Amino acid sequence: GQQVMQIPQYQHVQEGEDFTTYCNSSTTLSNIQWYKQRPGGHPVFLIQLVKSGEVKKQKRLTFQFGEAKKNSSLHITATQTTDVGTYFCAGERNNDMRFGAGTRLTVKP
């Protein structure tokens, strides 16, 4: 069945450094979504990417969807302590959506 792998599992950065998490699917996706979960909180929807090669930006966050629609990335420029949390991707294919295991980001002030 469809699998969505996410790396790295953990990332610790100094405040001001950049951060990237990668999501890879074993199959071509119809779309991919990104969520952020603060410690002890619930996932919060960030964005959805649908088109091949699509790039979207939200302030310091840049989201990319690969040309083959099998991978995606989230890049945060100049991390802040408010960026702390776990970032999940969720890939959908044939109405079957699977979440990656998430990348847990910690930021040292």
Next chain:
Amino acid sequence: NAGVTQTPKFRILKIGQSMTLQCTQDMNHNYMYWYRQDPGMGLKLIYYSVGAGITDKGEVPNGYNVSRSTTEDFPLRLELAAPSQTSVYFCASSYSAHRATGGGGYTFGSGTRLTVV
């Protein structure tokens, strides 16, 4: 507009006990879902519903049951609690296609932390 509301927030069950996790949404979403999240893991779909009266199994349905008598409510039932069901349970809803292909993503509730001892 409360979004998705889950109760209770915490619960400890003994093996073999049963309970119902409540979920209600006030956004008039047709699509609702139950996920479980184990430590350090992603979210696994237990059951979902595309509308009142319609439910279907997800990845990990064993040991659970659901019902959807109204658009607003989607309770999750554990009949014979087992230690393997210790987890955090999230209810979610979405507006568009039953897996949110139309955009907008899922709205999650704040979760129920369940421990089975």
